[in-house]
Amino acid sequence: MIAVVVTSASSLPVIWHEAYEVDIGPHVFPTTKYRLVRDRLLAEGTIEIRDILRPEPAADDAVALVHTTEYVQKMKTGALTLEEQLVLEVPFSPALREAALLCAGGSILAGRLALERGIAVHLGGGFHHAFPDHGEGFCLINDVAIAVRALAQEGAIRRAVVIDCDVHHGNGTAAIFARDPTVFTFSIHQEHNYPAWKPPSDLDVGLEDGTGDAEYLGVLETHVPSIVARHRPDLACYLAGADPYEQDQLGGLGLTLEGLRRRDELVFELLGRAGVPVAVALAGGYARRLADTVEIHCGTVRAAKRQLLN
Numbered sequence: 001m002i003a004v005v006v007t008s009a010s011s012l013p014v015i016w017h018e019a020y021e022v023d024i025g026p027h028v029f030p031t032t033k034y035r036l037v038r039d040r041l042l043a044e045g046t047i048e049i050r051d052i053l054r055p056e057p058a059a060d061d062a063v064a065l066v067h068t069t070e071y072v073q074k075m076k077t078g079a080l081t082l083e084e085q086l087v088l089e090v091p092f093s094p095a096l097r098e099a100a101l102l103c104a105g106g107s108i109l110a111g112r113l114a115l116e117r118g119i120a121v122h123l124g125g126g127f128h129h130a131f132p133d134h135g136e137g138f139c140l141i142n143d144v145a146i147a148v149r150a151l152a153q154e155g156a157i158r159r160a161v162v163i164d165c166d167v168h169h170g171n172g173t174a175a176i177f178a179r180d181p182t183v184f185t186f187s188i189h190q191e192h193n194y195p196a197w198k199p200p201s202d203l204d205v206g207l208e209d210g211t212g213d214a215e216y217l218g219v220l221e222t223h224v225p226s227i228v229a230r231h232r233p234d235l236a237c238y239l240a241g242a243d244p245y246e247q248d249q250l251g252g253l254g255l256t257l258e259g260l261r262r263r264d265e266l267v268f269e270l271l272g273r274a275g276v277p278v279a280v281a282l283a284g285g286y287a288r289r290l291a292d293t294v295e296i297h298c299g300t301v302r303a304a305k306r307q308l309l310n
């Protein structure tokens, strides 16, 4: 565990590591976005260098709280079968494994800092398609699930909610916590999109193609307060996917940039009103223009900062 020193009460804890930018060749997943988001936030003054914390890789025993021994061993030795690599949809490499482990460490750190400070943002993470025994859909290991389990294991939390606003259903997360009453999983996503098989979350809202801002925000306003009131979580993990955006290449919802800004504000406001600390992960984002993906993620961080200063 690393020592955490946050210098100012008004600073937003932000977690990032340069190794998140893995070379995966020509690909729809822009791993450059993590650095671009960080650089933009620094340039505009939303964050300062001292706000940025570098995670350690998640320890083996933390990973083992979610993933099977057999799968962890396969990752360690790079012995993924061709079929497993096809399902993963990104080329496996030692650099990808290192990034995934750092990312899990980053989500653990984000959770811990959220508990201390009320809100913390991981400029990475949200790999919600990873299952205990395999990775899929660009997700090698499920960083948010590892964070929830690790924080529960160390006694920092007892109950958690996962609010998954990525455009794709949080299938891995749903499967991992299916029989765990301490973790409530909520996924709001495009129904007719990847993944084909959607194991049930505690609450799934599958939206029709092209759903716009008003309906989307209405769903959050309807469900988030009651989820929090009923489940009484010690921590919320918010997957602030940029891919519900109308210009996303892998999404088919109709949210505007303004709608996504309002989504982030609404989530933070509803959780803040209920006094629930929130750890943010960026999750997906594949806009036709990379600049739009970066803008949406930066918007999430700006909204988090405003919430902190409120």
Ligand SMILES: [Zn+2]
Pocket (backbone or CB within 6 Å): 166, 167, 168, 241, 243, 283, 284, 285
């Ligand atoms: Zn996604």
